[in-house]
Amino acid sequence: MDNRPIGIFDSGVGGLTVFKEIRELLPSENLIYFGDTARVPYGGKSVQVIQKFAAEIAHFLELQNVKMIVVACNTASAVALHKLKSESTLPIIGVIDPGVRAAIKASGNGTVGVIGTRATINSGAYQERLARLRNNVKVVARACPLLVPIVEENLLTSEIARLALKMYLEDFRSMNISSLILACTHYPLLKSMIDSYFSGQVALVDSAYETALEVKEVLTARRITAESSRSGKEQFFVSDTPESFAGIASGFLGRALAGDCIQHSWQNEF
Amino acid sequence: MDNRPIGIFDSGVGGLTVFKEIRELLPSENLIYFGDTARVPYGGKSVQVIQKFAAEIAHFLELQNVKMIVVACNTASAVALHKLKSESTLPIIGVIDPGVRAAIKASGNGTVGVIGTRATINSGAYQERLARLRNNVKVVARACPLLVPIVEENLLTSEIARLALKMYLEDFRSMNISSLILACTHYPLLKSMIDSYFSGQVALVDSAYETALEVKEVLTARRITAESSRSGKEQFFVSDTPESFAGIASGFLGRALAGDCIQHSWQNEF
Numbered sequence: 126m127d128n129r130p131i132g133i134f135d136s137g138v139g140g141l142t143v144f145k146e147i148r149e150l151l152p153s154e155n156l157i158y159f160g161d162t163a164r165v166p167y168g169g170k171s172v173q174v175i176q177k178f179a180a181e182i183a184h185f186l187e188l189q190n191v192k193m194i195v196v197a198c199n200t201a202s203a204v205a206l207h208k209l210k211s212e213s214t215l216p217i218i219g220v221i222d223p224g225v226r227a228a229i230k231a232s233g234n235g236t237v238g239v240i241g242t243r244a245t246i247n248s249g250a251y252q253e254r255l256a257r258l259r260n261n262v263k264v265v266a267r268a269c270p271l272l273v274p275i276v277e278e279n280l281l282t283s284e285i286a287r288l289a290l291k292m293y294l295e296d297f298r299s300m301n302i303s304s305l306i307l308a309c310t311h312y313p314l315l316k317s318m319i320d321s322y323f324s325g326q327v328a329l330v331d332s333a334y335e336t337a338l339e340v341k342e343v344l345t346a347r348r349i350t351a352e353s354s355r356s357g358k359e360q361f362f363v364s365d366t367p368e369s370f371a372g373i374a375s376g377f378l379g380r381a382l383a384g385d386c387i388q389h390s391w392q393n394e395f
Numbered sequence: 396m397d398n399r400p401i402g403i404f405d406s407g408v409g410g411l412t413v414f415k416e417i418r419e420l421l422p423s424e425n426l427i428y429f430g431d432t433a434r435v436p437y438g439g440k441s442v443q444v445i446q447k448f449a450a451e452i453a454h455f456l457e458l459q460n461v462k463m464i465v466v467a468c469n470t471a472s473a474v475a476l477h478k479l480k481s482e483s484t485l486p487i488i489g490v491i492d493p494g495v496r497a498a499i500k501a502s503g504n505g506t507v508g509v510i511g512t513r514a515t516i517n518s519g520a521y522q523e524r525l526a527r528l529r530n531n532v533k534v535v536a537r538a539c540p541l542l543v544p545i546v547e548e549n550l551l552t553s554e555i556a557r558l559a560l561k562m563y564l565e566d567f568r569s570m571n572i573s574s575l576i577l578a579c580t581h582y583p584l585l586k587s588m589i590d591s592y593f594s595g596q597v598a599l600v601d602s603a604y605e606t607a608l609e610v611k612e613v614l615t616a617r618r619i620t621a622e623s624s625r626s627g628k629e630q631f632f633v634s635d636t637p638e639s640f641a642g643i644a645s646g647f648l649g650r651a652l653a654g655d656c657i658q659h660s661w662q663n664e665f
Binding site for chain 2: 162163164169170171173174177270271273274275277278280283284285288289292364365366368369390
C-alpha cells in the first residue's frame with residue numbers, strides 16, 4: 126500500500142486525456158497534474174530544451190513526493206523519457222510504448238502510420254520502438270504542425286481541418302496503412318474527421334487508455350497501489366496563470382477540476 | 396556618439412522583420428537580437444507570464460550594455476512595454492505606437508482594423524492608443540491564432556490560408572475598414588493574400604519600418620547615435636538551440652546572419 130500521489134505531466138492541457146483515463150481506471154489514487162502552460166508548445170523545440178524542461182518538471186514532482194511519474198506528452202516521451210529514467214529512482218512511464226503496443230495489436234502485419242509534432246517525428250522514437258516490437262513492420266511517419274492550433278481554435282469539423290488532414294494524410298492513404306497512431310494528445314479530438322478521411326478503413330490508435338493500463342500494471346507489480354477503500358484526490362499545477370487552464374481543462378475532462386489549480390513558476394537566475 | 400549596441404527582442408524569429416528595417420536605416424549601429432525560441436509563442440499566454448519573460452530578456456540585454464531596447468514583438472509590446480519602461484533607465488520602444496501612427500496616416504477618418512495574437516488583441520493596447528491619437532476613430536480588432544502556424548508551415552498561398560483569412564477577415568470587409576494593422580510580425584508574409592482578399596481597397600500597415608524610424612529619432616534626440624563612419628556589427632542570442640534559428644532567420648532577413656548566434660538559457664532555481 127502506498128498512498129503517495131502519481132505525478133502526471135504534459136507541455137499543456139493535452140495530457141489531461143491521459144489523466145482522465147488514469148482517474149477512471151484507478152479511482153483510489155491521488156493524482157498530481159503539471160501543465161507547462163508558460164512554455165507550451167514543445168513540439169517545435171529542440172531535444173536539448175525539451176529535456177531540460179522535462180527534467181525541471183520531474184524534479185518538481187519528486188518534491189511533491191510522488192511515487193511514480195507519467196510523461197503524458199508525446200513530445201517529451203519521445204525525446205526525454207530515457208534521460209528522465211536515468212536520472213531518477215522512481216518508476217517513470219511515457220505514452221509511446223503503450224501506443225506502440227496498441228498499434229501492433231490493431232495492425233497485424235500491416236503498415237503503421239504515425240502522426241505527431243515535429244520533435245516527436247524527428248526523434249524517430251515511434252519508428253524505432255515499432256521496429257523493435259515487430260520485425261519487418263513498415264512505418265510511415267509525418268509531422269503535422271497545423272493540427273494542434275486547429276484543435277485549439279476549435280475548428281474540429283471545419284473545411285480548414287479537412288484540407289489540413291488531406292494535406293498531411295494523403296500519402297498514408299496511397300500507402301495503404303492499416304493503423305495510424307495519433308501521437309499527440311490533441312489529435313484524438315480530430316478522430317472522427319480522420320476516420321471519415323480513411324472511410325473507417327484504418328484503425329486509429331491513441332495511447333491514453335493503454336498508458337493508464339500500464340500505470341496500473343506498474344503499481345501492482347511494485348505493490349505500491351493506494352488503499353482501495355479511499356477516494357483519490359487531485360491537484361493541478363501550471364506554469365502560466367491557472368485561470369485559462371481551468372476552463373480548457375474541464376473541456377478535456379468533461380467535468381470541472383476536482384482539486385486546486387496552483388501556479389508554479391521557476392525563479393530564473395542570471 | 397555612442398557605439399554601444401541597440402538591443403532588439405522578440406518571442407522568436409518574427410522580430411527580425413524589425414531588425415532588418417533598423418539595420419537598413421542605421422547601418423553604423425551595433426545590433427543585438429534576442430529571440431526567446433525556447434518559450435515561443437507568447438500570443439496565447441497570460442499578461443503576468445509575458446511580463447516576466449520580457450523583464451528577463453530586458454535584463455539580459457542590459458547586461459550586454461545596450462544603449463536602447465526595442466521590443467520587436469507585438470504581444471510583448473502590448474502587455475509588457477509600460478512595465479519595462481518603469482523598471483529601466485534606458486529608452487525602450489515598442490512596435491505599437493509606430494504602427495498606430497502609420498495606420499492613422501493611412502486611414503484618414505475611416506475605420507481601422509487590427510489583427511494580432513490573442514494576448515495582443517485582449518490587451519486593448521492598439522484600441523486604446525488609436526483612440527488616444529485620434530478622436531472618434533472607429534476600431535475593429537480580432538485575434539487570429541491560426542495565422543502564425545500557417546506562416547510557419549509555409550502555406551502562404553494555400554487554400555488553407557485563403558479560408559483562414561476569409562474566416563478572420565469577413566467582418567472587417569462588411570465593416571468597410573480603410574486600413575488594417577498587421578499587429579504581429581508574422582502577418583506581413585501574408586500581405587499579398589490579405590491584399591487580394593480586400594481587392595487592394597484596404598491600406599495594410601506593418602510597423603517594422605515605422606519602428607525603425609522611431610529608433611532613429613530617439614537616438615538622434617538623445618545624441619547617442621554611433622559614429623557614422625563605422626559599419627555596425629550584429630550578434631544574435633536565442634533561448635533554444637541556434638541551429639534551427641539560423642536557417643529560419645536567413646529567410647526573414649533575405650541573407651545569412653552576419654554575426655554569431657549564441658544560446659542563452661536561464662538557470663531555473665527551485
